[in-house]
Amino acid sequence: MVEELSGPHVGYLGLLRRIASHWRLSLIVCVGVAAPVAVWALLFLPKSYEAVAAIFIEDPRRGSVSTLRDWMPAGDASYQQAVLRSRSLAAAVVDNLPQDSMNELIRHAMHRDYVLAGQNLIRRLLGHEPVVFSPQQRAVRELLTARVRFESLPSGEVEIRAIAYHPQVAKDLANTYIEVLQSRSRSHIRDEARATRQFIENLLAQTKANLQEAEESLAKHQRGGTLKLPERSSVEMAQLAQLESNLADIQASEEIAKRRLAGLKGGKDSAGMPGRAARQALSERLAALEAKLATLEEKYASEHPLVKSTQAEINELKTALAAPPSISPGGRSAIRLTLGPADQAAVAKQVADAEVELASLQNREDVLKQSIARLSSRLSALGAEEWETSKVLRRVETHRSLYATLSEKLGTARVQEQGEDRGLRVIDRATLPLGPNNAPAKKIILLGILLGFGLGVGVAGVIEYFNQPIETEDDVFDATGLPVLGWLPTIAGHQPTTGVEREPLNLVNGSIPDTLPVEGCRSIRTSLESLNGSRKLQSIMLASAGPKEGKSTIVLNLAWVFWELGRRLILIDADLRRPSLHRGLRCPPQPGLADMLTGNVPWPRAGQGIREGFVFLPAGSTGTAKPGVLLTVAKLRGALELLTSHADLVLFDSAPVLAVADNLILASLVDGVILVVRAGETQRHDLVRAKDLLEKAGASLLGVVLNQVSPRETRRYYGRYGDYYGSRDGNIEPWWQRCRFWANKRTGVLR
Structure with a gap:
C-alpha cells in the first residue's frame, strides 16, 4: 500500500506554479538566447530592400450591360490572378530582367532548399548524380519562393512586393512583373476578343x-x-x-x-x-x-x-x-501554364x-x-x-x-x-526604397525571443519535473500515506540563515491567543492527544529528512503549547552535531545530554529549568563527543527511562535522518516519531527515503507536520476565516503589506 502511494505522481497545477517561481531563471535564459540573436539580426544580417507596386485587376464582366457581358471572356480577373502566381510568368520575368538583377537572383539567393541539399547528399553517397538546376531555373525558383509575394485585397487590388539586397533590383523585380503581366493580359484579352469576333462574323x-x-x-x-x-x-x-x-x-x-x-x-x-x-x-x-x-x-x-x-x-x-498538341484524357491540353x-x-x-x-x-x-x-x-x-x-x-x-x-x-x-x-490597371509602379526593410530582422528577433522564452520555460519545467517538492497535505499523503497532524504558516519576520544566529527560531506569540501560528501549534497538540487515547505517548521525537526544515522550531513551539496545559515537560536537544534549541530559549548550551550520557553530570544538574514544570536538556559538551559512541541502545534506553519518570511528556529534537544516522536508535526507542516537512522545499523522494529509514529502524511514525506553508496556501485554506483568527496581527496580511515587506526585504530595510 505504501509503495503504491509513494509511486510517481505529478500535480500539474503545482508544477506550473513552481515553474512560474523560476521566472528569474527563465528570464536569464530568454535574454541569453534572444540577445545574441538580436545582435546578429541587427548587425550582421544582410540588409534587404522592399519595393511595392500596386495593380488593380477588375473582372470586365462586372457592371457591364447584358449584351456586352454575354460575349466577353468569363473570369478574366481570375485568369490574371492565376497567371500572376504561375511559374511561366516568373520565367518570363526572369527573361526580361536586367543583367544585374539576374546576377543577384543567381549569386545571392535568399532561399535555401535544405530538403534538396539532403537528397543530393544521399544521392552522392549512393553514387548517383545529384539534381542540378540551370541558372534560369534557379532564378525562377528564387523568384517564386523568396523574392516576390502578392497580397490580394477584396477590392481587386493586388500589391506586388519584391525583396532584394539592392534597391534597384527590388524596383526592377516589381516593375518587370507589371510589364510582363500587362503584355500577357493584353494579348490574352485580344486573342479572346478576336476569336469571339470571328465566330460572330461566321454566325x-x-x-x-x-x-x-x-x-x-x-x-x-x-x-x-x-x-x-x-x-x-x-x-x-x-x-x-x-x-x-x-x-x-x-x-x-x-x-x-x-x-x-x-x-x-x-x-x-x-x-x-x-x-x-x-x-x-x-x-x-x-x-x-x-x-x-x-x-x-x-x-x-x-x-x-x-x-x-x-x-x-x-x-x-x-x-x-x-x-x-496532345489532349489529356480529362480534356486539358498538354501545353498549359504551371499553376x-x-x-x-x-x-x-x-x-x-x-x-x-x-x-x-x-x-x-x-x-x-x-x-x-x-x-x-x-x-x-x-x-x-x-x-x-x-x-x-x-x-x-x-x-x-x-x-x-x-x-x-x-x-x-x-x-x-x-x-x-480594361481588366488590368496599374495603380502605382515601384519606386526605389527609401531605406532597408526591417521586417526580416524583426521576424528573426521575435523568433529569438520566442525560442529563448520556450527554452527558459522548458529548462524550468525539466528542473521542476524532476525536483518535486512537497507543498500540500495531499502531496504528503500521496508520497507517504501518513496523516498530516497539522501545519504552520510562514511566520513574518527576518531570520538569518547562516552563522550562529541561523534558524531557529521563530517563536509563536503565545500572548496573543487567536493567531494562526498559535492555533496551528494547538492543532498539532490536539492531534497528538487524540492519538494518546489509543496508545501511550510519553516520549516523542521530531525528525526531518534534511536540515533547515524547521523541526527545531516545531519542537520548541510544541513544548510551549503542551506546557500551557500544565503538563510536566522535558525538552531535549538530541542533535549532538548542530544543536540549536539553546539559542531559542536563551540558555547556555552545556551541560546537557552528552554530559549525562558520558556520566560526567547527573540528570538533575544537566537539566535547566525554564518554567515551573518545564525543563530543558541541551545537547551538552559536543566538542569531543562522538554521537555514534554516545547514542547507543543501552545508554539511550536508560536515559529515556530516567527522563520519562520525571515528566508527563518528553520531546526530542534530532539530527536530519538522511544526513546522519545518529538518532535512528533513539527513534526506535521513543513512543512515536513526527516527520517535519518544509512546504515547497522538502523533496518527495527525500521524504520517502526518510520514512523508509525510520520504518526499517523500527520507529513508530505518528504523522507529518507541514512547516512554512506558503501564504498562498494559507489564504486558500483559511483566507475566509481571517477575521476570526485576527488578521489584524499580520498573519494574514493584506496584499499591500506583503508587497511592502517584500520590498523592504529586497532593499535591506526591515521594520
Whole structure:
C-alpha cells in the first residue's frame, strides 16, 4: 500500500506554479538566447530592400450591360490572378530582367532548399548524380519562393512586393512583373476578343444567307398573290414568332458558351486547332529566348553555362512546338501554364461556372422548344395556305431579329479587340526604397525571443519535473500515506540563515491567543492527544529528512503549547552535531545530554529549568563527543527511562535522518516519531527515503507536520476565516503589506 502511494505522481497545477517561481531563471535564459540573436539580426544580417507596386485587376464582366457581358471572356480577373502566381510568368520575368538583377537572383539567393541539399547528399553517397538546376531555373525558383509575394485585397487590388539586397533590383523585380503581366493580359484579352469576333462574323454571314433566302421566299409569295395574312390566331402566331426568335438567340449564345468551355478545358477552339493560346505563348517565349541567346553569344563563348542553358531551353521549346498538341484524357491540353494549388482552384471555378452557364442555356432551349411545340399544335387547325403564310413571315422576322442582334454584338467585339486592356490597371509602379526593410530582422528577433522564452520555460519545467517538492497535505499523503497532524504558516519576520544566529527560531506569540501560528501549534497538540487515547505517548521525537526544515522550531513551539496545559515537560536537544534549541530559549548550551550520557553530570544538574514544570536538556559538551559512541541502545534506553519518570511528556529534537544516522536508535526507542516537512522545499523522494529509514529502524511514525506553508496556501485554506483568527496581527496580511515587506526585504530595510 505504501509503495503504491509513494509511486510517481505529478500535480500539474503545482508544477506550473513552481515553474512560474523560476521566472528569474527563465528570464536569464530568454535574454541569453534572444540577445545574441538580436545582435546578429541587427548587425550582421544582410540588409534587404522592399519595393511595392500596386495593380488593380477588375473582372470586365462586372457592371457591364447584358449584351456586352454575354460575349466577353468569363473570369478574366481570375485568369490574371492565376497567371500572376504561375511559374511561366516568373520565367518570363526572369527573361526580361536586367543583367544585374539576374546576377543577384543567381549569386545571392535568399532561399535555401535544405530538403534538396539532403537528397543530393544521399544521392552522392549512393553514387548517383545529384539534381542540378540551370541558372534560369534557379532564378525562377528564387523568384517564386523568396523574392516576390502578392497580397490580394477584396477590392481587386493586388500589391506586388519584391525583396532584394539592392534597391534597384527590388524596383526592377516589381516593375518587370507589371510589364510582363500587362503584355500577357493584353494579348490574352485580344486573342479572346478576336476569336469571339470571328465566330460572330461566321454566325452573322450564315444568318444573312438565311435571311436572304427567307426574304426571297416571301417575295415569291407576294408575286404569286398567294400571300394572305391569317385571320385567326394572330396572337398565337405573334407569340410563336417571338419564341422562335428567342430560341435562335439562345442557340447562338449556347455555341459561344461551348467554345468558351472548350477553351478553358484546353480543348479545340472554334477553328478546330487544339491549344492555340498555349502554343502562341510558347512561340512568344521562343522568340524572347532566341533574342536573349543572341545577346549572350556577343558577350560569352559558346561553352559558357548561360549560353548552354539558354540553348537547351530553346531546343526544348522547338521540340514542343514541332510535336502535335496532345489532349489529356480529362480534356486539358498538354501545353498549359504551371499553376499552384490556389491557381488551379481558381481555374476549376471558372470551368464550373462555364458549365453551369451552358447547362442553364440548354435548359432554356428545352423550355422554348416545348413552348413552340405547344403553340404549333394549337395552330395546326389553320389551313395549309394560312399556315404556310405564317411560317414564311415568322422565318423572316426571326432572321431579321437575330441579324440585328449579331450586328450589334459584332460591333462590341470589334471595339473590345481594338481597345485597351480594361481588366488590368496599374495603380502605382515601384519606386526605389527609401531605406532597408526591417521586417526580416524583426521576424528573426521575435523568433529569438520566442525560442529563448520556450527554452527558459522548458529548462524550468525539466528542473521542476524532476525536483518535486512537497507543498500540500495531499502531496504528503500521496508520497507517504501518513496523516498530516497539522501545519504552520510562514511566520513574518527576518531570520538569518547562516552563522550562529541561523534558524531557529521563530517563536509563536503565545500572548496573543487567536493567531494562526498559535492555533496551528494547538492543532498539532490536539492531534497528538487524540492519538494518546489509543496508545501511550510519553516520549516523542521530531525528525526531518534534511536540515533547515524547521523541526527545531516545531519542537520548541510544541513544548510551549503542551506546557500551557500544565503538563510536566522535558525538552531535549538530541542533535549532538548542530544543536540549536539553546539559542531559542536563551540558555547556555552545556551541560546537557552528552554530559549525562558520558556520566560526567547527573540528570538533575544537566537539566535547566525554564518554567515551573518545564525543563530543558541541551545537547551538552559536543566538542569531543562522538554521537555514534554516545547514542547507543543501552545508554539511550536508560536515559529515556530516567527522563520519562520525571515528566508527563518528553520531546526530542534530532539530527536530519538522511544526513546522519545518529538518532535512528533513539527513534526506535521513543513512543512515536513526527516527520517535519518544509512546504515547497522538502523533496518527495527525500521524504520517502526518510520514512523508509525510520520504518526499517523500527520507529513508530505518528504523522507529518507541514512547516512554512506558503501564504498562498494559507489564504486558500483559511483566507475566509481571517477575521476570526485576527488578521489584524499580520498573519494574514493584506496584499499591500506583503508587497511592502517584500520590498523592504529586497532593499535591506526591515521594520
